[in-house]
Amino acid sequence: MEEQAREYCAFIDESGGAGLDFSKSGTSTHFIVCAVLVEATKVKLLQDAAEVLAKRYFQGSEIKSSSVGKKIPRRKQILDDIAKMDCHVYALVVHKRILADMSKGYKYHQTFFKNLHGKIERELLRTFPYITLSVDEHGDREFMDSFQRYIVRKYGSIFFPDQTIRFCDSRTERLIQVADFLAGTLAINYEESKKAPEHKELLQCIPRMAIHHYPYVPLDTSRFGSDSMYATNIDIVSGISFRTAVAFLKELEGSSDNDKLTQMACLEYILNEFCYGDPERYITAPEIAAWLNNSRDNSDITQDIVIDAMGKMRNEGVLISSSSDGYKLPYSEEDLIRFVEYMNAKIMPMINKVKICRDRVNTATGYKLDVLGKTEFHELKDIIDNLRNR
Numbered sequence: 001m002e003e004q005a006r007e008y009c010a011f012i013d014e015s016g017g018a019g020l021d022f023s024k025s026g027t028s029t030h031f032i033v034c035a036v037l038v039e040a041t042k043v044k045l046l047q048d049a050a051e052v053l054a055k056r057y058f059q060g061s062e063i064k065s066s067s068v069g070k071k072i073p074r075r076k077q078i079l080d081d082i083a084k085m086d087c088h089v090y091a092l093v094v095h096k097r098i099l100a101d102m103s104k105g106y107k108y109h110q111t112f113f114k115n116l117h118g119k120i121e122r123e124l125l126r127t128f129p130y131i132t133l134s135v136d137e138h139g140d141r142e143f144m145d146s147f148q149r150y151i152v153r154k155y156g157s158i159f160f161p162d163q164t165i166r167f168c169d170s171r172t173e174r175l176i177q178v179a180d181f182l183a184g185t186l187a188i189n190y191e192e193s194k195k196a197p198e199h200k201e202l203l204q205c206i207p208r209m210a211i212h213h214y215p216y217v218p219l220d221t222s223r224f225g226s227d228s229m230y231a232t233n234i235d236i237v238s239g240i241s242f243r244t245a246v247a248f249l250k251e252l253e254g255s256s257d258n259d260k261l262t263q264m265a266c267l268e269y270i271l272n273e274f275c276y277g278d279p280e281r282y283i284t285a286p287e288i289a290a291w292l293n294n295s296r297d298n299s300d301i302t303q304d305i306v307i308d309a310m311g312k313m314r315n316e317g318v319l320i321s322s323s324s325d326g327y328k329l330p331y332s333e334e335d336l337i338r339f340v341e342y343m344n345a346k347i348m349p350m351i352n353k354v355k356i357c358r359d360r361v362n363t364a365t366g367y368k369l370d371v372l373g374k375t376e377f378h379e380l381k382d383i384i385d386n387l388r389n390r
Helices: 042-057 072-083 096-102 109-127 142-154 176-191 199-204 231-252 258-276 287-297 305-313 333-365 377-389
Strands: 008-015 028-041 088-095 131-136 165-170 210-212 321-323 327-328
Touching: 008 109, 008 142, 008 176, 028 042, 028 109, 072 176, 072 199, 072 210, 072 287, 088 096, 088 109, 088 176, 088 287, 096 199, 096 258, 109 131, 109 142, 109 210, 131 176, 142 165, 142 199, 142 258, 176 199, 176 287, 231 258, 231 333, 258 287, 258 305, 258 327, 287 327, 321 333
Parallel strands: 008 131, 088 210, 131 165
Antiparallel strands: 008 028, 028 088, 321 327
16 A cells, blocks of 8 residues: 655745845845755654754754854754754755846846745645645735745645645744754855855755755856867757756646656756756766655655666656766766767677577577567667678
């Protein structure tokens, strides 16, 4: 019997403002929305743990990232305690400098908040069929009511009866305060005015965290220089990779099919690395599976499921390169050649085994039995015949 999906609660807060005028002092370069995901049956337990955290580090007042600032050792201590809580974290990092060049509509505060904050609500509603979203109040009651109507109207196709959105005063909800602290910690990693040398260590302190980026942007190929023998094709290859990936995600936007959701999540992970991480890095199937299990109501995603998802996306035209080191979106001719070499090393021995089998049977039967004689084998037969005639 299939296990029923668990009921979850998400506690959501953000770091950074909506302003896009970067000539003004204090304008954030990133807008970060963070959700702390907790099984409904464990909410009280984690609220009690957060209360202990508040008393230990904040004298019983609010758990706020701004209260700690750049005191890195103290922040690490708090993160170590949060890591002991039975929850996982889902975050959206919005790169505002890129956003400012995309659409003038984002200069309006309400449009900015509803559209970007709404992206994480959409993802959670799409992923968790039984969930209550507790969102920090932002603005007056009229704006909050309009935001809730916006979510229901825009994402109605994925909005289930067993999903609820409520707005809370963060001063009285400790788990929203934890979301604030985590969002602020991510800001230290991304915000230009807050970056700390230890930012990578801080991220490692937060286990079970899935980070998404927005918007996706084509790879900046200028950083690779022109001395590579493959440099002339970097723009072409990286452009094809980016466009096929984004088009596939857009085509499946709003889908509630679990198989499609898995494909989208796998692609989003390698696309995040392509756009905002290291485009040369291959990512293993176990790493992608671990990320999926952190970001979804599922703890049984295996590397075989990831491999299957990658294969299905390739069949749909998404350009995904692979090697013995894992998967990535190719950005250079070298990536493509390495992929073909990897597949060639697998495919040709398989074809040769079929060829040997066929030759033995043909010889033994005087060519009266051709194991490739059936219509469905005609393409394989043509390949082997061509190999014989070379």
